[in-house]
Amino acid sequence: MFKTIVIGSSNKINVVIRQFSITSARNAQHQSKIVIVGGGSGGCSVAAKFVNALGKNNVTIIEPANKHYYQPLFTLAGGGLKKLSQSHKDMSDVLPKGAQWVQDSVAEFDPKNNTVTTKLGDVFKYEVLLIAVGLQLRYDDIPGLVNALDNYDNVGSIYSPKYVEQTYRAIQTFEKGNIIYTYPNSPVKCPGAPQKICYIHENFLRKMGKRNNANVTYNTSLPVIFGVKVYADALWKVAKSRNINVNLRTCLVEVHPEKNEAVFQNLDKPEQKFTVEYSMLHAVPPMGTPTPLKTNKDLANDMGFLTVDKSTLQHTRYPNIFGIGDCTDSPNSKTAAAVAGQCNVVFKHMRAVLDGKPLSLAYDGYASCPLVTGAGKCILAEFDYNLQPLETFPIRQDREMYIMYLFKKELMPFLYWNLMMRGYWNGPAIVRKLLHLGMKN
Numbered sequence: 001m002f003k004t005i006v007i008g009s010s011n012k013i014n015v016v017i018r019q020f021s022i023t024s025a026r027n028a029q030h031q032s033k034i035v036i037v038g039g040g041s042g043g044c045s046v047a048a049k050f051v052n053a054l055g056k057n058n059v060t061i062i063e064p065a066n067k068h069y070y071q072p073l074f075t076l077a078g079g080g081l082k083k084l085s086q087s088h089k090d091m092s093d094v095l096p097k098g099a100q101w102v103q104d105s106v107a108e109f110d111p112k113n114n115t116v117t118t119k120l121g122d123v124f125k126y127e128v129l130l131i132a133v134g135l136q137l138r139y140d141d142i143p144g145l146v147n148a149l150d151n152y153d154n155v156g157s158i159y160s161p162k163y164v165e166q167t168y169r170a171i172q173t174f175e176k177g178n179i180i181y182t183y184p185n186s187p188v189k190c191p192g193a194p195q196k197i198c199y200i201h202e203n204f205l206r207k208m209g210k211r212n213n214a215n216v217t218y219n220t221s222l223p224v225i226f227g228v229k230v231y232a233d234a235l236w237k238v239a240k241s242r243n244i245n246v247n248l249r250t251c252l253v254e255v256h257p258e259k260n261e262a263v264f265q266n267l268d269k270p271e272q273k274f275t276v277e278y279s280m281l282h283a284v285p286p287m288g289t290p291t292p293l294k295t296n297k298d299l300a301n302d303m304g305f306l307t308v309d310k311s312t313l314q315h316t317r318y319p320n321i322f323g324i325g326d327c328t329d330s331p332n333s334k335t336a337a338a339v340a341g342q343c344n345v346v347f348k349h350m351r352a353v354l355d356g357k358p359l360s361l362a363y364d365g366y367a368s369c370p371l372v373t374g375a376g377k378c379i380l381a382e383f384d385y386n387l388q389p390l391e392t393f394p395i396r397q398d399r400e401m402y403i404m405y406l407f408k409k410e411l412m413p414f415l416y417w418n419l420m421m422r423g424y425w426n427g428p429a430i431v432r433k434l435l436h437l438g439m440k441n
């Protein structure tokens with residue numbers, strides 16, 4: 001059943017939207033002023049802003065999942081510092097009530113005709129579109145890894161809620177031998193998480209009196225331990241002081257779980273592969289954008305990321321399309337903190353396009369990564385596009401501090417659910433300005 005209502009005028013023309021129910025007949029045509037694809041961190045925060053500003057029935061969110069995850073909590077849950085159940089809520093309770101939620105996924109983007117088509121065959125025409133589809137986990141790109149995760153208790157991965165709890169069980173039941181943590185050869189969300197879990201587990205083993213039984217190794221495909229020098233220096237010190245072996249440019253390429261063997265490749269000498277026996281393995285999967293975006297040559301670059309202007313977050317070819325979060329090619333670290341820094345820019349610019357006004361804001365690449373190094377310890381990394389620190393507090397943040405751990409564990413989830421998902425949190429820029437007496441942007 002469709003009902004057509006006039007909801008106001010934008011610029012020159014009256015805007016008509018059709019209300020629909022998610023149980024409507026399939027293969028139908030719909031029209032909405034604002035369509036948002038993906039109801040995760042980015043999609044939900046911008047949708048909430050629109051509902052707050054324009055009221056009901058202007059926004060359609062297309063999102064297939066039943067649950068909305070606060071993914072930063074996975075790292076703590078995989079280390080036994082929080083429960084997985086604290087990381088999610090029902091999608092229907094998180095998405096703004098005044099938006100229309102279509103529980104389906106987009107199968108095709110047609111930017112020339114301003115439409116998207118869903119898997120179930122519905123077509124949505126939009127005036128402005130926000131693409132917020134995040135990154136998919138490609139565990140199956142590493143032969144043997146899915147079998148290892150699904151069938152062996154000594155293999156874990158904090159990146160999927162499916163494997164978070166077994167990650168904690170694996171470290172709890174560890175007795176003796178090699179523990180290996182990996183970082184894949186692809187862009188990843190939260191590039192700090194693969195090593196955070198290593199530090200948290202190492203600290204856990206000390207507390208359990210098992211540290212001397214473990215040979216702990218972090219194998220990363222990256223050429224650096226962390227992209228921002230000041231924090232990289234601090235992390236090298238942490239790794240050295242805790243006797244953690246760090247191997248750069250070392251990529252997990254195969255797992256033989258029946259033999260407890262992991263095969264690695266030296267990315268600088270690809271012909272060199274070597275096999276290591278493990279007692280426990282923590283694997284981070286390669287990641288990429290979802291197929292409908294990845295394969296759309298009009299919208300995406302060669303790696304499948306949505307091409308946007310890195311300041312305005314507007315698509316490089318289609319002015320009525322914007323991107324937010326992990327799926328765009330803006331060269332910031334892919335984090336929820338970056339989404340917070342982007343959401344007001346995206347919201348204001350989408351409004352400007354609807355109103356025929358110029359784009360006036362610029363996203364500076366802000367991202368943050370609370371590098372938890374154990375229970376009660378955290379280095380709060382914050383930085384911009386130039387990989388220069390952009391710190392909120394007027395103190396040195398490249399040190400392990402208890403207060404930063406409390407922020408990560410208690411304050412950030414609170415901000416996420418209660419402010420950001422309701423459209424009221426744009427990152428800490430205002431706090432930073434206040435704490436630096438207006439001397440910092």
Ligand SMILES: Cc1cc2nc3c(=O)[nH]c(=O)nc-3n(C[C@H](O)[C@H](O)[C@H](O)COP(=O)(O)OP(=O)(O)OC[C@H]3O[C@@H](n4cnc5c(N)ncnc54)[C@H](O)[C@@H]3O)c2cc1C
Pocket residue numbers: 037038039040041042043062063064065070071072073074075104105106107132133134135158159160189190193290292324325326327334335336337338339368369370
């Ligand atoms: C283990 C881990 C630790 C992390 N730690 C931190 C941290 O400490 N700090 C931090 O700031 N960030 C952290 N992050 C990263 C953060 O969670 C992401 O950067 C953030 O969620 C990105 O938001 P997004 O909206 O781009 O994607 P998501 O929140 O992943 O949402 C994407 C949504 O799009 C939907 N979707 C996908 N395909 C389609 C389709 N075809 N049609 C419709 N919908 C679709 C999905 O179902 C999903 O709901 C962490 C992530 C992980 C996994």
